[in-house]
Amino acid sequence: MLAMKTPEPMPVEVSRDAFRNAMSVLAAAVNVVTTDGPAGRAGFTATAVCSVSDEPPSLLVCLNRNASVYDTFCANGHLCVNTLTSGQQALSNLFGGKSSMQERFATAEWSTECTGAPLLDDALINFDCRITNRVAAGSHDILICEVVAVRQQADGEGLVYFQRGYCNATSRA
Ligand SMILES: NC(=O)C1=CN([C@@H]2O[C@H](COP(=O)(O)OP(=O)(O)OC[C@H]3O[C@@H](n4cnc5c(N)ncnc54)[C@H](O)[C@@H]3O)[C@@H](O)[C@H]2O)C=CC1
Ligand SMILES: Cc1cc2nc3c(=O)[nH]c(=O)nc-3n(C[C@H](O)[C@H](O)[C@H](O)COP(=O)(O)O)c2cc1C
Structure with missing residues (x-):
């Protein structure tokens, strides 16, 4: 009879x-996520953004509770999720740093479109x-967001975050 081997822990x-x-090493699109309303205006840089469902159209954003x-x-x-173009690295650093909200938006x-959240002119989308x-997951909240309007303006290269730095996403030839 064969002895059963204890699996490695x-x-x-x-x-x-x-x-x-x-x-x-997970390459990700770079976004500046913004809001405005009774609680004031705010924005931050986020790579933890992805599609959830197309009925209803929805995406998620992971936001650190701290x-x-x-x-x-x-x-x-x-x-509003504003997806950045390759020329908007400085904006990514600004919204991902420690500057005041006034400096970030200046x-x-x-x-604005439907909700009153600030839409970045010249964003990719x-x-x-x-x-x-909102679902708490570790240090972050997963914000489930229903998309009520999409505005596509620029037809440029995307900005990608990879190995702690930026690179460009170009359209296929
Ligand atoms: N999901 C997040 O909250 C992210 C936060 N950051 C923040 O930006 C700063 C610089 O980041 P890096 O230059 O990429 O170096 P890093 O070594 O802090 O992060 C490397 C990678 O780990 C992930 N990561 C970093 N912080 C995380 C967090 N708190 N929760 C979940 N995933 C996280 C991201 O994918 C990031 O690209 C750090 O302060 C970092 O916390 C950056 C990317 C994503
Ligand atoms: C490239 C990059 C991607 C980031 N992605 C996220 C993210 O997906 N979620 C998040 O909570 N913070 C993310 N951050 C960190 C926030 O942008 C950062 O905490 C905030 O703007 C500055 O922190 P403070 O406003 O608390 O001072 C990212 C930062 C950088 C530079």
């Missing part, structure tokens, strides 16, 4: 650094959204 923990190093903008997004209840042109659900 599975590794139980991946360190924060190991996880971040691994995540650094971010300075967290309360403002929750209170306003709507947001260097670009904005308009703008998704104007209502936040329909």
